Amino acid sequence: MSDQGAPPQRRPEDGWWHAVYEGPAGTLPDTPDAATGPGTVDDWFDSAAGMIGAQRTAEPAAPPPAPAAAPAPAPVPTPAAPAVPTPTPAAERAPLVPGQTAVGAPAPPAPAPPAPAPAPPAPAPAAPPAAELPKAAAEPPQAVKPLRRPRPEPVVPHVGDRPPTYGPEPTALPAAEPETLAGLVPDTALDGAQYGTATLRAVSVRGDSARYRGESRRDALLVTRFGQGEDGLLLAVLASPGRRESAAAAAGSAAEAARRLAAAIGRNRTELASDLRAGARDRLRYGLQRLTVLAAGPLATAVDPDPVGADRASTPEANPEADLGSLHCLLVSLDEAATHRAAFGTGPGALYLLRSGHWIDAYAARLLHHPDGQPLPAAPAAPPRPFRFRLVPATPGDILLLCTPGLAEPIEQEPAVAHFLSNHWAHPHPPGTVDFLRQVQVRAKGYADDRTAAALWTE
DSSP states (O other), X not given: OOOOSSOOOOOOGGGSGGGTTOSOTTOSTTOTTOOOSSOOHHHHHHHHHHHOOOOOOSSOOOOOOOOOOOOOOOOOOOOOOOOOOOOOTXXXXXXXXXXXXXXXOOOOOOOOOOOOOOOOOOOOOOOOOOOOOOOOOOOOOOOOOOOXXXXXXXXXXXXXXXXXXSOSSOOOOOOOOGGGGGGOXXXXXXXXXXXXXEEEEEEEEOOHHHHHHTOOOOOEEEEEEESOGGGOEEEEEEEXXXXXXXXXXXXXXXXXXXXXXXXXXHHTHHHHHHHXXXXXXXXXXXXXXXXXXXXXXXXXHTBOOOOTTOOGGGOTTOOHHHHTOEEEEEEEESOTTOOEEEEEEESSOEEEEEETXXXXXXXXXXXXXXXXXXXXXXXXXXXXXXXXXXXXXXXXXXXXXXXXXXXXXXXXXOHHHHHHHXXXXXXXXXXXXXXXXXXXXXXXXXXXXXXXXXXXXXX
């Protein structure tokens, strides 16, 4: 930046403001031949603003709006100043632009032109007349029909014209003592397994009568496996005490008999597995009969003595076989090459074979129900043997059902129960454990005992 203006003069520090605009004429920047005098800063600003014109444009700029009238300031008296010398020809003034006035001669503001009137809005096009829709014929209001919800299928189904006497769910729990809590029996026992093409489902459930009266489940179920591979055995043991047995000792005696039989099979599993693979019918019959008779001892010792003055022979419901209880077992080899399954036991109970929708009593080797639903011709029933044994071929599609009297009797005596189970078990795949429990619980009037069953599917 070039050095212009008056040479610097040393002044006291508190007088620098008064020397800003002082100096000889013609020495201040952009103000040639400016005269010195006692003028104020505002006077200098007004003089400089008058020398600067508006920027030139292609079109004349619109005049600025008229400023609001303000009270004129009081005139400040100024002393007579010497005449301003005529500017030299070298310095040419900027040409005046229209709307500007000469320096030092303020011109009155030009009147603002009237604002143009706004153009009237264009009329909106008229909308076409809406076509009149034909009025709908008045129809009488129709009553809304309530939706009919399908009745949910009962959790525990029943067959027959009349419902069973007792409800389908547990009502009362059996009473217990602090010293006998280890002997409590649950309401339901459910188990299952699958090895190769064999699928096992097993369940033991308290009867409707015991659920209502608050009695313990008397039947016992034990499902276990010994060994694996070719020497492995899968077994399900079912035990039911005699009907005259006391309720306190019934559950304990049945469970003890089932444990004894399972332990005896486990100790002889090598020979039993070999005979089962070979299909040695006679060897299996003889060996399993010995084991069953020894294990059924607790069922015979827990029978109540005869009531005082009661004649059991004269009682129409007397059944010596039922009084002794039952102990049955389903034995399956884990060897996939094995071609037979063994079922055996003593006392009441049944082994049924469901083949192509028909029930067959495998122990008695007879058809249980006529395929057309007609009653079978009456035939004298042979007295049951003390020990029953059956070696059944492992045929794909067959279902073996081993059960205690609580389920064996309604299947044999109520065709509706047998038909219900055959319809549910005729599917290609076995049911789940929960479905199996629900199906075994199918209820019929007059049958309210405990139910214990083991079913084997061969795929």
